[in-house]
Amino acid sequence: xxxxxxxxxxxxxxxxxxxxxxxxxxxxxxxxxxxxxxxxxxxxxxxxxxxxxxxxxxxxxxxxxxxxxxxxxxxxxxxxxxxxxxxxxxxxxxxxxxxxxxxxxxxxxxxxxxxxxxxxxxxxxxxxxxxxxxxxxxxxxxxxxxxxxxxxxxxxxxxxxxxxxxxxxxxxxxxxxxxxxxxxxxxxxxxxxxxxxxxxxxxxxxxxxxxxxxxxxxxxxxxxxxxxxxxxxxxxxxxxxxxxxxxxxxxxxxxxxxxxxxxxxxxxxxxxxxxxxxxxxxxxxxxxxxxx
Amino acid sequence: xxxxxxxxxxxxxxxxxxxxxxxxxxxxxxxxxxxxxxxxxxxxxxxxxxxxxxxxxxxxxxxxxxxxxxxxxxxxxxxxxxxxxxxxxxxxxxxxxxxxxxxxxxxxxxxxxxxxxxxxxxxxxxxxxxxxxxxxxxxxxxxxxxxxxxxxxxxxxxxxxxxxxxxxxxxxxxxxxxxxxxxxxxxxxxxxxxxxxxxxxxxxxxxxxxxxxxxxxxxxxxxxxxxxxxxxxxxxxxxxxxxxxxxxxxxxxxxxxxxxxxxxxxxxxxxxxxxxxx
Numbered sequence: 001x002x003x004x005x006x007x008x009x010x011x012x013x014x015x016x017x018x019x020x021x022x023x024x025x026x027x028x029x030x031x032x033x034x035x036x037x038x039x040x041x042x043x044x045x046x047x048x049x050x051x052x053x054x055x056x057x058x059x060x061x062x063x064x065x066x067x068x069x070x071x072x073x074x075x076x077x078x079x080x081x082x083x084x085x086x087x088x089x090x091x092x093x094x095x096x097x098x099x100x101x102x103x104x105x106x107x108x109x110x111x112x113x114x115x116x117x118x119x120x121x122x123x124x125x126x127x128x129x130x131x132x133x134x135x136x137x138x139x140x141x142x143x144x145x146x147x148x149x150x151x152x153x154x155x156x157x158x159x160x161x162x163x164x165x166x167x168x169x170x171x172x173x174x175x176x177x178x179x180x181x182x183x184x185x186x187x188x189x190x191x192x193x194x195x196x197x198x199x200x201x202x203x204x205x206x207x208x209x210x211x212x213x214x215x216x217x218x219x220x221x222x223x224x225x226x227x228x229x230x231x232x233x234x235x236x237x238x239x240x241x242x243x244x245x246x247x248x249x250x251x252x253x254x255x256x257x258x259x260x261x262x263x264x265x266x267x268x269x270x271x272x273x274x275x276x277x278x279x280x281x282x283x284x285x286x287x288x289x290x291x292x
Numbered sequence: 293x294x295x296x297x298x299x300x301x302x303x304x305x306x307x308x309x310x311x312x313x314x315x316x317x318x319x320x321x322x323x324x325x326x327x328x329x330x331x332x333x334x335x336x337x338x339x340x341x342x343x344x345x346x347x348x349x350x351x352x353x354x355x356x357x358x359x360x361x362x363x364x365x366x367x368x369x370x371x372x373x374x375x376x377x378x379x380x381x382x383x384x385x386x387x388x389x390x391x392x393x394x395x396x397x398x399x400x401x402x403x404x405x406x407x408x409x410x411x412x413x414x415x416x417x418x419x420x421x422x423x424x425x426x427x428x429x430x431x432x433x434x435x436x437x438x439x440x441x442x443x444x445x446x447x448x449x450x451x452x453x454x455x456x457x458x459x460x461x462x463x464x465x466x467x468x469x470x471x472x473x474x475x476x477x478x479x480x481x482x483x484x485x486x487x488x489x490x491x492x493x494x495x496x497x498x499x500x501x502x503x504x505x506x507x508x509x510x511x512x513x514x515x516x517x518x519x520x521x522x523x524x525x526x527x528x529x530x531x532x533x534x535x536x537x538x539x540x541x542x543x544x545x546x547x548x549x550x551x552x553x554x555x556x557x558x559x560x561x562x563x564x565x566x567x568x569x570x
Binding site: 095097100102124125127128131132134136138140141150151154155198201202205 | 453459474
């Protein structure tokens, strides 16, 4: 078991992860103190794919075709594109969730902090560094407190549990709404609250990167706005990748946007640039609502 | 048969009719056996004198048998189901096992008795012992336990699995932290229902050489034994009407045991469902 870690704010100090190799040290940031740097800076990307292709059904269905992209740390990166374009599949490549699906094939590389997560890393360790929030809020049938603690405990957390629960719930902007009923069942929360609880639960494992697969599509607009606020707040400490069907949402909360179509990465750039001056005709057609 | 007619037929059939038939049988049995059920009946060994007869040895034998059967079949059955659902990759081997389990659930119980006789009584030289009986019963109910557990595991929402894995859980942590607790009500129901089948089984016990009537209590797993259905079978095969009354009384005891088991299945399920999604 790893040594106990004090429950302060240090998401990059992954307790279970092996000591980072020197090359990636530069990408490890000091939370809170990291200055808002310019996107154009020469920086090692947090997540990178190189010629990534992916197939389902024993190679019969190709979902991703030769995708090379880089995701910068402490930014929100949005994946947009019509249904079936491969955005969710790509997202699930980042924490090896596709390993759970049978009959898939993959080519190319996915690097997190410069380390190929499919080469030597254990998928369990990858998922502890790269957390995920799903489309449907799906809390465990336990109390709010136990929901937060389960992930931390299986990761060997032995520090102050109360502090961890409070910190995670505060970061997910739900502490004020639930602090008086931490031992009540998570099923008593509203959909939006449940989704923020799921975000808090993912944060409690202290990941570096958080993947979100359409986190607001099952929520009403008010709850969605609250989750969006939370995401904007979270990017100070975490790298966030979000799949969304909602282009307004992508333009509101993301720093970079990738447009995908039929398994290809058509275009990826600054969100502002992609939505105002897209380089490709297909991107323009999609964001202006001509198809999709 | 015209398929469009069959639902109509089902609707015309009054379910109360089957209830009436069942009640008639129960009342008839209760009338026959009521006078024979007493403290002495529960505390005595069977005897040639009907008025001195009791079912102590059969009751104790059945308790031993069910306890041992549960001890063998639940761990093996649940583990097999977890393996098939969560570990085995979806290939011909898994499908072969799956088909076999489904077919084994439909094999007549007397066939299991013959298997138990050859395998446990003779080959493993366990003799006509409780151990041989319990192992035979375990084989008999194992397919049902496995299938019930598999179905309970399959009913766990996909999102729960994904969420647990996404938090960095190992497969075993997902299984013991979420899948088994969530599936527990279904598994328990399946286990208790299969055990109540085992408690009423007669044929395999006769084949493996259990006693139809015993005047001693088993003191260990290697002892010979009797069981409730065997004792009832023994009494029904005697011509005197007093023994028919004893058989009815034995059936009452067996029925009460079965009802208690099914009641506990319901109570356990309700207890666990308090923690399940509403």
